[in-house]
Amino acid sequence: MSPSPTSVRTPKETNVFLFIPNLIGYTRIILAILALYLLPTNPFKAMISYSISSLLDAVDGHAARYFNQTTKFGSVLDMVTDRSATSCLLVHLAVQYPAYAILFQLLIALDLSSHYMHMYMSLTLGASSHKTLRKEDHWLLRLYYSNSTVLFLVCAGDQLLFISAYLLGWRNPLTNRPPWEPGSAGEMAAYAVFWLMLPVCVLKQALNVLQLVRASQGLASQDREARLVAAAATASSSSGSKAKKSS
DSSP: OOOOGGGOOOOGGGOGGGOHHHHHHHHHHHHHHHHHHHTTTOHHHHHHHHHHHHHHHHHHHHHHHHTTOOOHHHHHHHHHHHHHHHHHHHHHHHHHOGGGHHHHHHHHHHHHHHHHHHHHHHHHTTOSSTTOOOTTSOHHHHHHHHOHHHHHHHHHHHHHHHHHHHHHHOOOTTTOOOSSOTTOHHHHHHHHHHHHHHHHHHHHHHHHHHHHHHHHHHHHHHHHHHHHHHHHHHHHHHHHHHHHHHO
16 A cells, blocks of 8 residues: 555655755855955955865765755855855955956956856756756857866866955055065965966856857847747737638
8 A cells, every 4th residue: 555645754855955065055155254254354364265165166066966966956056156256256356456446347247147147048948957058059168067177177267366366466454565575485376376377267258258148149049939939829810810700
């Protein structure tokens, strides 16, 4: 005899909010908030917290696959955390480098708009994940989203450039001194990281532009198809009405 619906117990693992990768996601949020709190006063502790939060982005994905706990909530949580943390850091950089504030503002706008439109288009197509692309999509985007190594290296390089820019521009609010002596090994290393990661950051922004264009074209294509279907339905209904009148 099959058990009655009331006798079937819901397993604890169905509590999506307590899935291991999502717990890692909450940890990322806490570390990101701590980093933002420390940005004005303690650059090294801030960047350690921020870097760990960013690195855990790769860990939660592996955990989700290993424990078979891949969820839509976790995917969106991951993306929202990434976009929010990066945007907040870019806001701080805009304050540090007022002459380049418009650049950082544009980077925030491009990052948010491209990912939002990409996610929305993926949902309207019924894709299981925003990382699922079609064969007709640009090969660079397919490589970026399908190869976890490429995805990690590009995102890491992008974040390293922002981190190095922050460290180079930080000044003690009381003494106006930088975090290290001018010409020291620390300063030279930060400059080296900045210039080495600059091409990677440019590539990441190019991918954001491609993503934005692809999503815009995809949504416009869906609009055209919907209008054609609606026009055909209207024409069919109109011809049916005329046929009834003539009969």
